[in-house]
Amino acid sequence: MAKYDQWRDHLEGTDLPTIIMTFDELEELVPLPSSARTYDLWWANEDVNTTAHVQCKSWQAAGYVADVDMRRGVVTFTRR
Numbered sequence: 001m002a003k004y005d006q007w008r009d010h011l012e013g014t015d016l017p018t019i020i021m022t023f024d025e026l027e028e029l030v031p032l033p034s035s036a037r038t039y040d041l042w043w044a045n046e047d048v049n050t051t052a053h054v055q056c057k058s059w060q061a062a063g064y065v066a067d068v069d070m071r072r073g074v075v076t077f078t079r080r
Helices: 005-012 023-029 034-038 054-061
Strands: 018-022 064-069 074-079
Touching (some): 005 054, 018 023
Antiparallel strands (some): 064 074
């Protein structure tokens, strides 16, 4: 099991077009590294074929893109 598979599974378990989750809610599934709370680039939607960042692969595998609001500590996942 990859580190962020629980995020993928959670997102796949819904048919909602938009899912908003706080950092705390995400951490109930998988602990966040400190860089996720510090750098908005950690939440970048990179090309899954070339990125080594497994976090973006998890939400993109579920069919979503992420948009982070660092000030509020919230991530909005929108279905592609």
